[in-house]
Amino acid sequence: MGLLTIIRKNRQKEKEMRILFLGLDNAGKTTILKKLSGEDITGISPTLGFNIKTFAHGKYTLNIWDVGGQRTLRPYWRNYFEQTDALVWVVDSGDRFRMKDCKDELHSLLLEDRLAGASLLVFANKQDLQGSMTESEIKDMLDLPGIKSHNWRIWSCSAVTGHNLVTGLDWVIGDIASRLYYSTTVQSSQ
Amino acid sequence: MSDTNWGFSQTFLVDFQSTRSDLQTRVDALKLTNATPAQQSLHDLTVDLAKLGKRLSDATGSLPNYDQRQCELQIKNLENELSALRASSAPKSKFAFKKKKVLPSSTAAPVAPEPAVQTADISALPLSESSSHLSLSHQSKAYLGWSLIPTASSAQCDLTISNLDHCIVNLLPISNGTPDETKGTNISAIHIYDVSNSILLLPMISGSVLLHNLQNSIVVIGCHQFRMHTSNKVDVYIEIPSNPIIEHCSGIRFAPYPAILSQSPTKLLHHSSTQASTFAVQDFSHIRETPSPNWTTLKESDWTTAWPVQTTDNTAVVDVLEGLCPK
Numbered sequence: 001m002g003l004l005t006i007i008r009k010n011r012q013k014e015k016e017m018r019i020l021f022l023g024l025d026n027a028g029k030t031t032i033l034k035k036l037s038g039e040d041i042t043g044i045s046p047t048l049g050f051n052i053k054t055f056a057h058g059k060y061t062l063n064i065w066d067v068g069g070q071r072t073l074r075p076y077w078r079n080y081f082e083q084t085d086a087l088v089w090v091v092d093s094g095d096r097f098r099m100k101d102c103k104d105e106l107h108s109l110l111l112e113d114r115l116a117g118a119s120l121l122v123f124a125n126k127q128d129l130q131g132s133m134t135e136s137e138i139k140d141m142l143d144l145p146g147i148k149s150h151n152w153r154i155w156s157c158s159a160v161t162g163h164n165l166v167t168g169l170d171w172v173i174g175d176i177a178s179r180l181y182y183s184t185t186v187q188s189s190q
Numbered sequence: 191m192s193d194t195n196w197g198f199s200q201t202f203l204v205d206f207q208s209t210r211s212d213l214q215t216r217v218d219a220l221k222l223t224n225a226t227p228a229q230q231s232l233h234d235l236t237v238d239l240a241k242l243g244k245r246l247s248d249a250t251g252s253l254p255n256y257d258q259r260q261c262e263l264q265i266k267n268l269e270n271e272l273s274a275l276r277a278s279s280a281p282k283s284k285f286a287f288k289k290k291k292v293l294p295s296s297t298a299a300p301v302a303p304e305p306a307v308q309t310a311d312i313s314a315l316p317l318s319e320s321s322s323h324l325s326l327s328h329q330s331k332a333y334l335g336w337s338l339i340p341t342a343s344s345a346q347c348d349l350t351i352s353n354l355d356h357c358i359v360n361l362l363p364i365s366n367g368t369p370d371e372t373k374g375t376n377i378s379a380i381h382i383y384d385v386s387n388s389i390l391l392l393p394m395i396s397g398s399v400l401l402h403n404l405q406n407s408i409v410v411i412g413c414h415q416f417r418m419h420t421s422n423k424v425d426v427y428i429e430i431p432s433n434p435i436i437e438h439c440s441g442i443r444f445a446p447y448p449a450i451l452s453q454s455p456t457k458l459l460h461h462s463s464t465q466a467s468t469f470a471v472q473d474f475s476h477i478r479e480t481p482s483p484n485w486t487t488l489k490e491s492d493w494t495t496a497w498p499v500q501t502t503d504n505t506a507v508v509d510v511l512e513g514l515c516p517k
Binding site: 025045093131132 | 323347348350376377378381397398399415417419431432433435437439470472474475477
């Protein structure tokens with residue numbers, strides 16, 4: 001039995017995925033998470049520290065880490081990189097003012113060794129606001145096509161209405177699964 | 191610790207120290223030359239240092255904790271010296287990250303991206319998309335109202351208020367006594383920065399407010415989330431369903447949104463504005479058990495009552511501000 005086989009067998013047993021939610025402050029990370037788990041989203045305060053949510057989605061268990069995006073907290077993001085299967089980058093589509101900041105932070109994350117190989121899902125959040133930037137505008141402003149190091153995909157969504165949240169999550173789970181549980185996805189498709 | 195690990199850590203440490211002292215010599219040599227150090231040698235040093243850091247992080251787990259920490263410290267010192275050198279060599283105007291110093295990495299230090307590439311990318315971005323973006327900026331000693339803001343389309347948009355000194359901004363939905371519901375309802379977020387000695391009377395909005403660099407001012411606002419950065423001596427009259435946060439601030443005083451200003455029938459937020467003035471403000475620069483010294487609740491007897499809701503001429507503005515603004 002090769003090492004790779006052992007690793008795969010081990011992961012099959014667990015079927016766990018670790019997903020890291022990051023983004024600038026006021027992007028709506030916590031709101032997306034609360035909406036996904038069906039909690040009240042009206043009184044959410046800016047995150048001091050982090051939130052962890054674990055829920056079953058399909059046949060996988062998702063461990064979602066949502067770390068605050070305030071500038072003082074950003075240096076601590078690195079403490080959460082280990083073992084991350086996917087990075088979900090949440091963008092406030094109404095915030096044209098800080099798109100450059102947003103782009104710089106994202107691209108510096110992608111240089112991280114410990115995030116190498118993780119799938120990248122970009123959520124263009126707050127699409128319920130009229131006049132917010134479209135998915136393709138954000139794609140260009142964040143220079144997503146320039147990303148060669150990660151498998152990426154952008155979805156427009158709204159944490160308030162719940163639009164596309166599950167769709168986006170499904171994509172990221174599928175992407176992780178095809179990488180980690182290759183053997184099972186191949187088997188199931190046969 | 192097993193013998194193999196021990197052997198490994200011995201060889202590693204000897205090797206590490208020799209590389210480190212070599213780097214140190216090179217850094218010192220650069221420091222001694224009075225002329226500005228050549229970019230090439232700086233770059234080489236950065237790369238070599240990053241390599242050393244990488245080797246150290248690879249060895250994590252095989253080294254005794256104490257040695258690991260010592261090595262990390264030494265690398266950090268070298269990094270600091272190098273960045274000081276780099277700062278002295280590069281002309282200021284060329285390129286500088288506005289971001290505060292990133293916490294020193296305990297693992298491999300990523301080599302900084304080439305500045306030239308960065309700037310090129312930035313200039314290619316369409317930054318000033320002003321189509322759905324209102325702004326109010328660069329004013330002093332003036333009374334500013336809705337009339338100064340171009341009539342917005344029905345689309346929701348951000349509002350930016352910046353670079354004001356000695357101004358009164360009145361964007362309340364009441365104009366001269368008559369409520370006007372249409373004002374303010376289409377604002378999704380408000381960014382406020384570089385405002386001093388001013389009073390900002392803002393409506394209830396459903397989005398967030400982000401404030402930077404306010405001095406000696408009063409802000410009246412109703413919002414979903416409130417984030418204030420690098421400000422001091424500001425009185426905040428606020429209606430908010432979540433916890434306001436402050437970061438690098440001092441002398442901030444909180445009070446409830448004045449009932450007299452929220453008379454309009456526009457949708458009130460999630461709970462009554464006559465709430466007790468208990469604020470659970472979170473201070474991100476004071477993450478401890480003890481109460482933050484950077485903010486207090488404003489005593490009811492100190493609440494401002496004479497709100498300058500009527501348009502006044504520019505000389506009167508200064509007098510009004512003189513009497514109201516926190517000093």
